[in-house]
Amino acid sequence: MAYDYDVIILGSGPAGFSCAMQSTKFDKNVLIVEADTSRLGGTWLHKGTVPSKALREAANLIQKFHAQFGDEKGRKPYEKFRMEDLLLYKKTILESKNKKVKRDIIKNKIDTARGRGTILDEHTVEVSDHLNKVQTYTADHILISTGSSPKEPDNFEIDHKNVLDYDSILGLTHIPRRLVIVGSGVIAFEYATIFAALGTRITILSDTSDILTFLDSEIKDELVHILNKRNIQIFWESEVKSVSRNALRTCMEVAFKQNDTDRMQVSETDHILYVGGKKPNTESLWSDKLDIEVDEFGYISADDSLRTTVPSIYAAGDVIGNPSSAAASFVQGRLASCAMFDMPNESPSGDTPFGIYSIPEIAAIGLTEQKAKEMGIDVTVGRAQYQNTTQADVSYETEGLLKLVFKTDDLKLIGVHIIGSQATDLIHLGQAVMSNEGSIKYFIENVLNYPTYSEAYRIAAFNGVNRVYQAGVKYKKILNR
Numbered sequence: 325m326a327y328d329y330d331v332i333i334l335g336s337g338p339a340g341f342s343c344a345m346q347s348t349k350f351d352k353n354v355l356i357v358e359a360d361t362s363r364l365g366g367t368w369l370h371k372g373t374v375p376s377k378a379l380r381e382a383a384n385l386i387q388k389f390h391a392q393f394g395d396e397k398g399r400k401p402y403e404k405f406r407m408e409d410l411l412l413y414k415k416t417i418l419e420s421k422n423k424k425v426k427r428d429i430i431k432n433k434i435d436t437a438r439g440r441g442t443i444l445d446e447h448t449v450e451v452s453d454h455l456n457k458v459q460t461y462t463a464d465h466i467l468i469s470t471g472s473s474p475k476e477p478d479n480f481e482i483d484h485k486n487v488l489d490y491d492s493i494l495g496l497t498h499i500p501r502r503l504v505i506v507g508s509g510v511i512a513f514e515y516a517t518i519f520a521a522l523g524t525r526i527t528i529l530s531d532t533s534d535i536l537t538f539l540d541s542e543i544k545d546e547l548v549h550i551l552n553k554r555n556i557q558i559f560w561e562s563e564v565k566s567v568s569r570n571a572l573r574t575c576m577e578v579a580f581k582q583n584d585t586d587r588m589q590v591s592e593t594d595h596i597l598y599v600g601g602k603k604p605n606t607e608s609l610w611s612d613k614l615d616i617e618v619d620e621f622g623y624i625s626a627d628d629s630l631r632t633t634v635p636s637i638y639a640a641g642d643v644i645g646n647p648s649s650a651a652a653s654f655v656q657g658r659l660a661s662c663a664m665f666d667m668p669n670e671s672p673s674g675d676t677p678f679g680i681y682s683i684p685e686i687a688a689i690g691l692t693e694q695k696a697k698e699m700g701i702d703v704t705v706g707r708a709q710y711q712n713t714t715q716a717d718v719s720y721e722t723e724g725l726l727k728l729v730f731k732t733d734d735l736k737l738i739g740v741h742i743i744g745s746q747a748t749d750l751i752h753l754g755q756a757v758m759s760n761e762g763s764i765k766y767f768i769e770n771v772l773n774y775p776t777y778s779e780a781y782r783i784a785a786f787n788g789v790n791r792v793y794q795a796g797v798k799y800k801k802i803l804n805r
């Protein structure tokens with residue numbers, strides 16, 4: 325049977341966009357259905373990745389400027405800089421990024437339909453636009469890449485004015501003096517450090533006794549140390565009891581209890597940011613006739629080819645759950661296209677890096693020292709403080725740590741953990757060495773540009789080998805390996 329399209333893609337975020345682009349390169353006819361009638365790009369371009377990074381970039385510049393040149397009148401950044409300027413900076417970046425995405429879509433002859441898509445059967449999608457006009461399209465394959473939305477809290481309301489989520493915080497028109505953040509995942513630390521850089525006093529309410537448990541413990545210690553320096557206060561094992569407005573003091577109040585105690589604590593603030601996780605956008609997305617399997621949280625089950633339990637329907641990006649990042653979604657969208665059209669493809673081999681865009685950034689790949697030891701691997705570590713690199717000197721950078729984890733017997737690199745400027749870029753040097761099964765000798769034997777933060781790899785490698793070898797014979801031994 326002839327269908328209207330080779331593939332219909334629901335959602336124009338990174339998963340949908342990369343599936344569309346790859347499919348056109350296979351000469352396939354593609355339709356993207358996007359529920360947002362005014363813009364393409366999803367959380368990636370409008371609510372998450374790019375807008376938060378644009379704000380971060382501006383805040384980081386302000387923090388650096390402030391640290392290096394100070395303020396003769398002792399003013400806080402929020403007294404000198406206006407949110408309007410930051411929003412304008414973000415807007416300019418988003419407009420330019422938007423144009424590029426639109427240009428790619430037009431250039432590659434990808435059709436778009438604006439409206440909410442619902443899958444009626446294995447090959448049919450119904451699109452209902454904002455005027456309730458309904459149109460039906462058919463395709464050989466369907467990709468679900470409808471992403472995710474912010475979770476709502478159980479016992480208070482997000483009004484998007486005083487109480488914000490990761491979407492509405494992007495519309496703040498002023499830099500708040502005080503911000504209480506409820507939640508302690510990646511988004512919490514990104515926004516905590518962005519606003520702290522602007523002078524906002526930050527309080528984080530975490531419902532757990534630990535944060536970002538996947539981090540190497542020394543990197544986490546360094547993060548906590550930096551948060552302390554920025555006066556970011558964390559209340560552990562906290563449960564929010566109520567959120568209300570104190571009209572008399574013209575502020576918001578968050579009442580919470582810690583560690584199951586009866587003592588109620590109250591934090592006064594200008595705004596509250598709730599970042600307690602995300603939920604997949606799968607509600608009423610397909611007909612009951614279709615047996616698309618989901619897990620207990622509603623995330624779609626997909627195999628290694630991103631195929632769901634209905635063979636003509638694929639799913640990629642946040643709708644399938646972890647790692648829930650734009651980085652992973654781009655790869656998954658492309659792999660889904662390769663699988664649909666029987667094109668050879670390689671799933672990413674080796675370890676996957678991650679990046680957290682706090683200020684400073686955090687990035688890692690491979691095993692932590694703790695995990696490697698638990699697995700019984702004989703490992704040694706090498707460390708470099710950023711302040712020992714010349715780049716840090718010239719950039720006035722005093723914070724940062726790069727840690728290498730390698731096998732003691734053959735110096736093979738099995739983990740890299742970084743907190744500091746450009747960590748999310750730097751990690752890819754470690755990734756390249758690891759994916760080639762290389763050893764830390766790479767950083768000693770090869771010329772690295774100078775001055776760069778990459779020098780930290782060389783310093784950490786020397787620090788590591790110095791632990792392994794005895795003085796006197798060490799360099800001869802390294803060369804003989």
Ligand SMILES: Cc1cc2nc3c(=O)[nH]c(=O)nc-3n(C[C@H](O)[C@H](O)[C@H](O)COP(=O)(O)OP(=O)(O)OC[C@H]3O[C@@H](n4cnc5c(N)ncnc54)[C@H](O)[C@@H]3O)c2cc1C
Nearest residue numbers: 335337338339359366367372441471641642648649650651
């Ligand atoms: C604050 C924040 C910061 C982030 N920072 C980073 C980062 O620095 N690096 C990183 O890698 N990741 C980051 N992420 C995560 C990243 O944004 C997401 O993982 C990524 O956008 C998911 O891509 P996606 O294609 O699955 O969906 P999305 O980008 O969410 O796009 C889904 C699209 O589907 C549309 N849609 C929904 N339902 C329908 C329907 N029924 N019919 C048609 N269309 C529909 C939506 O309107 C939306 O446009 C961040 C997220 C947030 C919230």
Ligand SMILES: NC(=O)c1ccc[n+]([C@@H]2O[C@H](COP(=O)([O-])OP(=O)(O)OC[C@H]3O[C@@H](n4cnc5c(N)ncnc54)[C@H](O)[C@@H]3O)[C@@H](O)[C@H]2O)c1
Nearest residue numbers: 507508509510511512529530531599600601648649679680
């Ligand atoms: N750099 C990146 O790649 C990047 C950046 C931002 C977000 N993301 C992705 O977006 C997703 C969502 O991030 P997130 O930080 O919102 O969610 P998350 O699920 O990672 O973390 C939410 C945290 O909030 C806590 N929490 C939930 N409800 C709470 C409450 N009522 N009180 C106190 N604490 C509460 C949870 O215990 C959890 O630690 C993640 O999957 C993340 O990977 C990625």
